[in-house]
Amino acid sequence: MQVLTIREFSFHQFNANLLWPGTFAFCEWLSQNRSLLEGQNILELGSGTGALAIFIRKYLGVDITTSDFDDKEVEENIVHNCKANEVKLLPHVRHTWGEPFPVSDPNWDLIIASDILLYVKQYPNLIKTLSFLLKSYKQTNVRSELAGSSHKKRIVTASGESLELCQPVFLMSWRRRIGGEEARFFSGCEHDGLSVKHIGSRVYCISPRIDA
Structure with a gap:
């Protein structure tokens, strides 16, 4: 059985206090497609x-960097929950969507999120941040050497389609x-040169459009 101990706040202005x-x-989908x-x-x-x-680090054994808007309380709670689950402290990036990203040359191959579309007014800011991370991606030298094994991943979607993720x-x-x-978020992504695919279990895949 996979169990986590997670502290939530009774209130936070941007709902960074709750599990959705x-x-x-x-977690279940990623476990099946680890x-x-x-x-x-x-x-x-x-x-x-x-x-x-924390789930990904503890149960799937994969390193990951967390990120949320510039808020000390949120960062400290992530640290608390790491310790509560005996997970090493995760690297954290403070970033408010839409503002300049603190890393000029992002090298994250995979970006993930869950239930972040609650605030419709934030869609343009989220798309701006997402577009920067995807379009400004710089693969590290080590990863370039390993591109043959790590650059592309293939999955089978819920509809049975074989999809190659680059x-x-x-x-x-x-x-x-x-x-x-x-x-409106998905159409905004398309308008900004990103490709959107629904790949099953309410999981969506967004990547730079080749012709953009």
Whole structure:
């Protein structure tokens, strides 16, 4: 049995205090597709309590960097939850969506997130950050040498389609519904030169469009 001890806040202005349904679903999906994580440099956007990243580190044995908006309370709670689950402290990036990213040459092969589409007004800022991370991606020299084994990953989607994922890629689980308004996020991504695919279990794959 996989068990985590996660501290939540009774209130936080941006809901970085709670565990949402998509996190549980995404943990299960990633467990079933753990080969996607192997050999990858991984960043989580909107880490909140850190539960998803802690699960990945503790049970899937993969290193990961957490990230959330510039807030000391959120960062300290991730540290607390790492210690509570006997996981080494995870690297953390403070970043408010839409603002200049603190890393000028991002080298994360895989970016993940779960249930981060709650605030519709933040979609343009989220898309701006996501576009930067995907379009400004710089593969490290070591990873370039290993490109033959790590650059491409292949999965079979829920519809039976064989899909090849090339670095960099963003995988997101979204299980909440707010009147279909999340469609504005996906269309915004397409408008910004990103390709969006629904690959099953409410998991979405977003990557730079080749012709963009």
